[in-house]
Amino acid sequence: MEGTVEERILAGLDDEQRAVASQLTGPLCVLAGAGTGKTRAITHRIAYGVHTGVYKPQQVLAVTFTARAAAEMRTRLRDLGAHGVQARTFHAAALRQLQYFWPQAVGGTLPALVDHKAQLLAEAARRLRLSTDRATIRDLAAEVEWAKVSMLTPDTYVEAARGRVEPAGMDATTVARLFSAYEDLKVDRNVIDFEDVLLITVGILQEDAKVAATVRSQYRHFVVDEYQDVSPLQQRLLDLWLGEREELCVVGDASQTIYSFTGATSAHLLKFTGRYPNAQVIKLVRDYRSTPQVVHLANSLLAARTDEAERRGGTGSWATPLQLIAQRQPGPAPSFTECSDDEAEAADVARRIGTLIAEGVPASEIAILYRTNGQSEAYEQALAAAGIGYQLRGAERFFARREVRESLLQLRAAARAATNEDVPQLVRDVLASLGYTREAPQSSGAVREKWESLAALVSLADELHQARSGQGFTLQDFVAELEERASAQHAPTVQGVTLASLHSAKGLEWDAVFLVGLSEGLMPISFADTPDAVDEERRLLYVGITRARKHLALSWSTSRTPGGRASRKPSRFLDGLRPESSGPRSFRQPTVRKERKVSAPAHCRTCGKVLGTGAERKIGRCGDCPANYSEETFEALRNWRLQAARETEVPAFVVFTDATLVAIAEARPDSLEKLAQLAGVGPAKLDRYGESVLNVLAQGH
Template identity: 75%
Template sequence: MDERTAEERILAGLDEEQRTVATTLSGPLCVLAGAGTGKTRAITHRIAYGVHTGVYNPNRLLAVTFTARAAAEMRTRLRDLGVGTVQARTFHAAALRQLQYFWPHAVGGQLPGLLEHKATIIGEAARRLRLPADRASIRDLAAEIEWAKVSMLTPETYLLKAVDRGEPGGLDKVAVGRLFQGYEDVKADRNLIDFEDVLLITVGILQEDPRVAATVRDQYRHFVVDEYQDVSPLQQRMLDLWLGGRDELCVVGDASQTIYSFTGATPRHLLDFPKRFPAANVVKLVRDYRSTPQVVGLANSLLGNRRSGGLSADALWSAPLELVAQRPGGPAPEFLECSDDEAEAAAVAARIKILIEHGTPASEIAVLFRTNGQSEAYEQALTGAGVGYQLRGGERFFARKEVRDAMLQLRAASRAAEDEPLGQLVRDVLKNLGYQAEAPNTGGAVRERWESLSALVALADELVVSRSTPEHVFTLVDFVAELQDRASAQHAPTVQGVTLASLHSAKGLEWDAVFLVGLSEGLMPISFADTPETVDEERRLLYVGITRAREFLNFSWSTARTPGGRANRRPSRFLDGLRPSSVGGAPTGPRQPAAKKSRKVAGPSVCRVCGKILNTGAERKVGRCPDCPPGYDEAIFEQLRQWRLKESAAAEVPAFVVFTDATLMAIAEAAPQDLDALASLPGVGPAKLERYGEAVLEIVAND
């Protein structure tokens, strides 16, 4: 029997730095935690230690993070440490809870309905304003409005702050501002609020109503914020109002894992924390318990290879934490160059099959790519190899029919559960839905159904071990309640199958084996990363991908997009200094600036149709006034637009990032027949020429 006190058990097994975090219970604390260094362990043990020593009242501490999954994981760990009453929520969930409580007193009446998706309202606003908005444009505009709102901008101030934001949805800034206002008007007409409004309105109430602010500050005396590098200006404002000038705040983050700047997140709050709180304790967690020395060394080198990008970029780049591997050595990372995308997917699938045959569970293998559009080739290759997979970001686990049916059956069985081990009870119930001990030989829907049910069985076995105590054995009733809690938080169990995921969606996860694919220039870094700041973010994104691997790490790229295509792709510049020189030819190296061409002093641009002076950049790009008839076949332009729509959807970027409408018009009018002619057109830079050139020429030639 363990005779240690609860406090001693909580601190046992923590390293020196983690123990410092866990025992620093008062005042401001900044934890700089590298990937795999046990930050969640450190902060949950800190909360538990504070509660068990009486420093914290569990009902007066709020832990916030950024995803429902992370919040659910934190609640699970806190429950296992005996402090399950501590609240762990996302910023939005915490704000919504407060808004629902205070709305009747601060505003009166019934809280407006919550809008989960912006597309319908944006579409209606566009129609009211007679603005063009196809499906891709609406998605781009929704992202832009979200960015504006988390940056605390109004439709009026948006015009002043969005100078360098491009043309979302193909609209200029004035039109976007009008649509932003129109969107707000439609919401008001329908008595709806969106997720950003939840934060904005709660912030407004806390600022304007001293009684509400005092009540919240009395309720919460201590705060913990995870992934602090990802806070937006709006979330930081909310946190400031919760604190009300106090400093009982613990923040945890890693500036080297900042990968959501495009949504308004900024690491500045993390980096400036010691300036804001001069008395703050700063603890660095650098002992990496996740990955082998080979993986850790590559991750350190990737960040260490970064060179100055100028004053502006350097100001946003912090000195990375130098991780120190704690695991024994493992296999050397592999680098693989393939002839085309299809060959790359087949080679990766073959390597995955070998890993599985040698004992690595499929659920401990991931294929990570830059854009969701890359997943199809790997879905086909894995299916051809007879390997099951799950697509992260696809249908949610608890929304699957077999899972919903299983929960209903288990709930019914729990009302008359016999005195039988939980694992066997769950197996017996799920047999009626098609569960069997061995995986089916077929793929497709049958395999996916089995994997879902198998995940529930494995979760039951796991919880019996982790949740049972000498006083209480974890039962079927407990299991049903746990499933309900997990469904509410979308905290899915592990599904047997190789994970296919984008690098962004892999944040916070880890696997035994990770395959980083499509690592060619134009995809990593992505072609629209055309400033030092955005290239730095792409470097951090690859760093996140590398640090997901515990043991096996494979890098791959292809020299051509399609079989038999022109082999003009180069491996990512980020691999220079990481990959052996024998793989992929000469390193990409820093790009040398092209020799400056002598430029003619040109007069004002004039319309090729009517001869009038052209005043705007868009007019000069297409070479005519907007009222003059176009000099191209509109069918070509429409084909280019449809192609752009697919490319932007696959890359999860705004359509204008691929090419603006003005550039598509210029292409359609010039009808270039080779890459040199295409490169001469405005809006077609080297990166876009390399990534899109062949596809554009094919469209023009085939019309």
């Protein structure tokens, strides 16, 4: 390319990005929407400053919030010839300084850094005679982290925690006592945690003028990415790094503030010009990531909230969102799909993903995003059944989760002594000892995630009991089913479809995104019971939408379990966004899997009576009516299923359940169209196994 290095660095940037890159001094606030190339703009700014001699590389500190983002920034800077620039997370930068200055500022050896709070918090709880489990400790750890990044002490915590959801059901006074005991225990053990790294660094910079002067002479220019996510503690550290100087560039988007529960606040971004009246403000609104169809939906989601706020006479805490302008070529319209139940929704998503992969979209460029990690199990099973590899991000695989493994152990023990064959109730009784309750906990975090895992097992017990009640279904059978399913969850962990919570998807993007479970109670989540909390849920959905480059699918179900009462409603956030929807709740798309729809009564194929239970509808006849299939036919189908399972290396139930084989044996369909009408034979299974099933039946068994 012709021109100087400096010209080449600015080449290829749009007008707004170029304005960012060439504004090298003074306070600068970059309001950057999703997909607008903010990392490109700020790395080119740093590189331009280095190559023009305005910056010395060693005097620039760029901070962000994840090690992955920091590594990406360092790579880009190296590619631009800006060697020597420090790009780190807040914690990594503070720890480096703390390790260097501890001997002279404090003396001795820096205490060891504990990676996790769990063990120390558990011991502190035992000292206070508090009963806790792993999920409780995780939620308490999150609360202690929130308190510390908010610069609270055990003495000031109680007042500040007024109005917050009680972590693990513990009142603020008890949490403060545990907080204090935890801090005392760290002193006894001579260890510090990650928040201490920031707190101690702040303390040293405040108390030791010589250290503060050394740091400020080392770093002269600062860049902070994802500035909407800074906590009060991180802002305090940044202030101390800066001193009285104003050589600061911040980049953020208030519409992507989704970590308030960790102490993050967009207030610093929104009040930046108030603090720095001479600050330049540049908006990046050209979206290079997503198609116009995706961008329009994202803009509409935020505009609906803005209009609502204005009707109420003010925006309150709602910041005026950036209006993104799509730069890509048009693509397909986002799809909106209502399903009869969670299983049907997962099956439909898996079918659509199979179609995308067949059309050439790599599995690694497809993501399923949900609100809570407890929702992943249905999609793990649906993808496994369809033979599609997947990887979980930000969560353990369902059957690897501790509460699931503990549940399997408890259920296995109970199965050896069980005499009562009311399997669903037995499962509930066993899991109650591990924390399962009929009603979901109101808190978020680990306790809620644990409950979701246990609730998924209860739901599975209900479903299998309905499907197999006529076959003497026992607790031993349920345990065997769980063990089979656990062994089937060994899908590749790389190069597969990504399963992730909306929170863990921040900063990522895919060609195709499926936003699932978009019903009231999940989006917004049920415990979002204040206007600010609901606003954060809306921003979370916005983040999910803007992860998609081309294909975007939004779905929800009207019932949790097959055959259940259709009491769920689509998320209020979708009102006015769905096709043909001009007002709340006016749109209903046909149920995806017609075999699940229960609006029309199903009749027994033997006696003609209306079928009353899910199990009866599954096999197509009353429980009192005798089976009317040939044992030879059923055994032939079972032998075929076993062979098919071995060939594809999956458990037999993944091919077809026994209940589905019974339905096939009784109906003896002679065409794919008739086979597709049977419960349990979805589009993916019809494509994969349909002809083989018809061949078995055609052999006259």
